[in-house]
Amino acid sequence: MVPVIGLVVALLLVGAWCAWPGRSGDAVAVDLAGAAVRRREERVRAEAVGTVRELSRAEPGDLLAPVLAPLRERWQQWRGRSVSDESLLRVLDGLASALRAGLPPHEALVMVSASGTPVPWVDPLVEAAGRGEHLGAVWAGVAREGRNMALHHVASAWSLSERAGAPLAPAVATAAEVVRRGREARQQARSAASGAMASMGMLSVLPVVGVAGAASLGYSPQELYLSSPLGGLSAAVGLVLLAGGWVVSRRLVARALRGRVIR
Numbered sequence: 001m002v003p004v005i006g007l008v009v010a011l012l013l014v015g016a017w018c019a020w021p022g023r024s025g026d027a028v029a030v031d032l033a034g035a036a037v038r039r040r041e042e043r044v045r046a047e048a049v050g051t052v053r054e055l056s057r058a059e060p061g062d063l064l065a066p067v068l069a070p071l072r073e074r075w076q077q078w079r080g081r082s083v084s085d086e087s088l089l090r091v092l093d094g095l096a097s098a099l100r101a102g103l104p105p106h107e108a109l110v111m112v113s114a115s116g117t118p119v120p121w122v123d124p125l126v127e128a129a130g131r132g133e134h135l136g137a138v139w140a141g142v143a144r145e146g147r148n149m150a151l152h153h154v155a156s157a158w159s160l161s162e163r164a165g166a167p168l169a170p171a172v173a174t175a176a177e178v179v180r181r182g183r184e185a186r187q188q189a190r191s192a193a194s195g196a197m198a199s200m201g202m203l204s205v206l207p208v209v210g211v212a213g214a215a216s217l218g219y220s221p222q223e224l225y226l227s228s229p230l231g232g233l234s235a236a237v238g239l240v241l242l243a244g245g246w247v248v249s250r251r252l253v254a255r256a257l258r259g260r261v262i263r
Helices: 002-019 025-057 060-081 085-100 105-114 120-130 136-146 149-164 169-216 221-226 229-258
Strands: none
Touching: 085 105, 085 149, 085 169, 105 120, 120 136, 136 149, 149 169, 169 221, 169 229, 221 229
16 A cells, blocks of 8 residues: 555656746756846945945045145145245354354355254255255255245355355345345235225125115015016126125235335
């Protein structure tokens, strides 16, 4: 009896297998390709989630470092080439004192550069002095980069001293005095221009005060300027005149501050 039951079960299994719809090779290939695509999508999704987690844990400074590093380097290079009145006066006063004490020009320059806060624009001069080169041309290059007229005077005096042996101490002291007087003149000009700058700011605020006054009377800015074409045109013309007056006024003040003061 048991063999008969086993035979019947086997026949049923064989019949079920024959009746079950088969799958073609193309369908199997499609399933395999779909599984590969799903695995690739899951891998990309996991990488994206990991990147987002890393960015969320990172500091803002670390994220901006690749962008800020070149800008910071350029800023430091520009500041290194710029010549401020304070650094120029310190170098020129120190040079004048060392030259009056009898030190040779090269040694005086090295001594001044080694004392106090480092001055970046003096480094090319010290390097040229260490190589024993003539410093007149180097002073001229520093003056061109720093756009400082006093340095041009020092470069001319240094070149004359190297060619003809003229004393350097009086020329360096005179250049320092020129820088000092120029700084005082610029400070006085800024003080004189402060009133004009204050008036310019006050006049620029007056249109806003007018809008606030109209609002206090019950007229909104939309009703004043946007309810009619004439109001919109007047608002546009007013903004253009305000911006143009601001630009012209700032240029006038800047030109006055750049002007030479005759004593």
